[in-house]
Amino acid sequence: MEVKKNLRYTKDHEWARPEGDRIFTGITDYAQHALGDIVFVELPEKGSALSKGDVLGTVESSKAASDIFSPLCGKVAEVNTELEDKPELVNEAPYDAWIAAMIPDDPAEAVTGLMDADEYEKYIKTLEHD
Amino acid sequence: MELIFEISKKGRRALEIPKPDVPGRSYRDNTEDATVNPLSGSIPSKYLRNTGLMLPEVSEPDLVRHYTALSDSNHGVDSGFYPLGSCTMKYNPKINEDMAALEGFTGVHPLQPEETVQGCLELMYKLEKSLSAITGMSRFTLQPAAGAHGEMTGLMIIKAYHDKTHPRRKIIVPDSAHGTNPASAAAAGFETVELKSSEDGGIDPDALRALMDENIAGLMLTNPNTLGLFEKNIREIADIVHDAGGLLYYDGANANAIMGISRPGDMGFDVLHLNLHKTFSTPHGGGGPGSGPVGVAARLEPFLPVPAVKYENGRYSFDYDLPDSIGKVRSFYGNYGVAVKAYTYIIRLGFEGLKQASVNAVLNARYLMQKLAGVYELPYKRSCMHEFVLSCTFMKKYGVSAMDVAKRLIDFGFHPPTVYFPLIVKEALMIEPTETESKETLDRFINAMLTIAEEAEKDPELLKNAPHTTPVTRPDDVAAARKPVLRYI
Numbered sequence: 001m002e003v004k005k006n007l008r009y010t011k012d013h014e015w016a017r018p019e020g021d022r023i024f025t026g027i028t029d030y031a032q033h034a035l036g037d038i039v040f041v042e043l044p045e046k047g048s049a050l051s052k053g054d055v056l057g058t059v060e061s062s063k064a065a066s067d068i069f070s071p072l073c074g075k076v077a078e079v080n081t082e083l084e085d086k087p088e089l090v091n092e093a094p095y096d097a098w099i100a101a102m103i104p105d106d107p108a109e110a111v112t113g114l115m116d117a118d119e120y121e122k123y124i125k126t127l128e129h130d
Numbered sequence: 131m132e133l134i135f136e137i138s139k140k141g142r143r144a145l146e147i148p149k150p151d152v153p154g155r156s157y158r159d160n161t162e163d164a165t166v167n168p169l170s171g172s173i174p175s176k177y178l179r180n181t182g183l184m185l186p187e188v189s190e191p192d193l194v195r196h197y198t199a200l201s202d203s204n205h206g207v208d209s210g211f212y213p214l215g216s217c218t219m220k221y222n223p224k225i226n227e228d229m230a231a232l233e234g235f236t237g238v239h240p241l242q243p244e245e246t247v248q249g250c251l252e253l254m255y256k257l258e259k260s261l262s263a264i265t266g267m268s269r270f271t272l273q274p275a276a277g278a279h280g281e282m283t284g285l286m287i288i289k290a291y292h293d294k295t296h297p298r299r300k301i302i303v304p305d306s307a308h309g310t311n312p313a314s315a316a317a318a319g320f321e322t323v324e325l326k327s328s329e330d331g332g333i334d335p336d337a338l339r340a341l342m343d344e345n346i347a348g349l350m351l352t353n354p355n356t357l358g359l360f361e362k363n364i365r366e367i368a369d370i371v372h373d374a375g376g377l378l379y380y381d382g383a384n385a386n387a388i389m390g391i392s393r394p395g396d397m398g399f400d401v402l403h404l405n406l407h408k409t410f411s412t413p414h415g416g417g418g419p420g421s422g423p424v425g426v427a428a429r430l431e432p433f434l435p436v437p438a439v440k441y442e443n444g445r446y447s448f449d450y451d452l453p454d455s456i457g458k459v460r461s462f463y464g465n466y467g468v469a470v471k472a473y474t475y476i477i478r479l480g481f482e483g484l485k486q487a488s489v490n491a492v493l494n495a496r497y498l499m500q501k502l503a504g505v506y507e508l509p510y511k512r513s514c515m516h517e518f519v520l521s522c523t524f525m526k527k528y529g530v531s532a533m534d535v536a537k538r539l540i541d542f543g544f545h546p547p548t549v550y551f552p553l554i555v556k557e558a559l560m561i562e563p564t565e566t567e568s569k570e571t572l573d574r575f576i577n578a579m580l581t582i583a584e585e586a587e588k589d590p591e592l593l594k595n596a597p598h599t600t601p602v603t604r605p606d607d608v609a610a611a612r613k614p615v616l617r618y619i
Contacts, residue, residue: 039611062607063550065309087612 001124002029004095008071008111009120014056015095016071016111022078023110024098025071027059030126032094035061039088043079043101050074052113057099059090071114074104131203131601133618134196138186138381144193199429203601204416205545210226211571213498215548215560216308216356218386218408219415220491225412225478226471235470244447251446254441254463257473258423264476264484265385265402266395267425271435272464279313279382279459280422281350281404286456287401287426287433288348288377294454298347298376304553305334306357308383311350320347327554328578331357331510335366342374352381353397354388354515355425356560358495368398377430383411386564387492387516390485400427410472421468435459489567491516494572498563501576505583507553517562519555530586530593532557537604538585540597542578 104110154166381400437448536546
């Protein structure tokens with residue numbers, strides 16, 4: 001299971017990547033692996049204001065539909081419409097297949113409280129033992 | 131296999147449609163006129179079709195062979211064991227069909243005067259009374275067309291109840307619930323709050339207490355739950371919800387475990403639905419339609435859909451006098467034929483028979499669980515009710531998944547169990563044998579499951595490519611979902 005060094009992570013298996021004034025978000029390799037083949041991604045609406053933990057979108061696999069939660073407080077600046085026609089990109093390259101680019105309400109504190117790669121790696125190890 | 135449109139040849143017929151015996155009438159003076167289409171008298175010509183219907187044209191033998199071949203390719207409760215968890219695919223006694231086909235039921239019109247359909251109303255009334263007795267509820271509506279429709283109806287009643295005093299907009303749903311629960315709550319205009327299951331697979335009263343506030347309209351619960359486990363704390367759970375002003379909704383999907391043994395009304399539930407097509411032996415799935423009657427406690431009776439059926443002075447009639455009714459939820463009186471079949475089942479078995487059905491359903495499930503738990507993983511080590519959930523995570527090291535096990539079971543002549551549900555169990559197989567299966571059938575299923583567990587280690591490819599014996603082997607469900615083709619032409 002790949003965990004990228006430069007990203008931040010949530011317990012619900014979303015990743016966050018700051019880039020300029022935006023923070024790109026998506027779901028992790030662990031998440032796509034657990035979900036199986038993803039057949040549909042429901043994207044958020046551009047401009048919607050979300051709190052940390054709000055539902056950002058939905059990923060549907062052949063097993064189940066799962067909510068994606070916003071890793072931060074902010075506004076959705078852009079959504080990755082490519083996923084509408086190619087949901088399989090989330091399986092193929094989960095860290096490139098961003099779902100939303102968000103403008104954080106508080107840029108300085110945007111990723112505070114999220115795990116770094118080492119912490120996330122330890123976290124998913126504890127889940128494996130379940 | 132060819133579609134019936136592909137075997138069609140122009141001019142072939144399986145039956146002759148008689149010529150219309152109603153003559154057309156002249157537009158000018160309304161006298162008979164053979165040159166006028168008889169329908170054109172009542173339908174304006176711009177709405178009349180000028181071209182033929184695109185119907186297949188086949189001979190009677192071709193027609194019979196086509197549908198026989200289709201039914202041969204199918205698997206139903208009449209062809210074999212069908213342990214699809216939470217679906218209660220029990221045998222449908224054929225006498226049910228005989229009763230539903232009686233002319234007194236099939237030959238009536240839903241708008242006939244009440245005095246000409248007293249027998250039909252009597253059956254509705256008595257079915258309602260029977261369901262009330264079985265569940266401990268006060269009154270039922272037979273309108274909802276299936277389980278999820280029943281859930282939505284029940285939630286609309288809960289909403290209307292709270293709206294009379296203080297509107298509440300949140301419903302608590304456990305993480306082990308059927309997916310229809312949060313969906314129905316959303317459809318009825320509620321926000322759902324997820325309640326995490328405790329270590330032993332049940333509801334943790336303290337976790338529930340922490341979620342309760344003045345915006346919680348109610349809790350939806352399946353008991354036994356989707357793990358096949360009975361909520362031991364149900365009375366405490368009911369008190370917690372009631373003390374905070376909420377209502378309890380009982381999802382009757384698993385009612386086959388408790389008939390004649392315990393009653394949701396006695397547990398403290400305020401609203402419930404039953405699936406006649408599960409618990410009460412009417413056809414389920416493609417053989418439906420379903421029926422999802424909703425029962426309520428006395429204080430919720432005024433909110434039921436209209437019309438209800440009442441009995442006064444020796445006569446049955448429709449009762450529209452429910453002042454707070456949520457209105458109609460379906461045309462006429464629900465799927466009536468299904469009600470006839472379910473009532474047939476209930477009076478044939480009687481109270482003792484229904485109780486025995488539940489006892490046997492639980493016994494069959496426990497037998498399977500005991501025999502399989504040593505080889506497959508049992509995530510919650512408690513005695514099950516009418517169904518249980520196994521996990522296939524130990525097969526991951528061979529690259530084999532729960533889906534592969536399910537597909538391989540088809541080669542042994544069994545319908546697969548429910549897979550990947552409930553969501554809180556990884557690689558889940560959810561098995562519900564029902565009461566109508568013999569020990570011999572259960573033993574054959576056990577042997578197949580044990581053989582498959584061995585194959586997973588020795589020949590994983592055999593499982594990954596299964597089934598091998600069916601006309602269609604493994605459809606690409608991922609491609610079908612990603613790039614659906616929704617029409618034939």
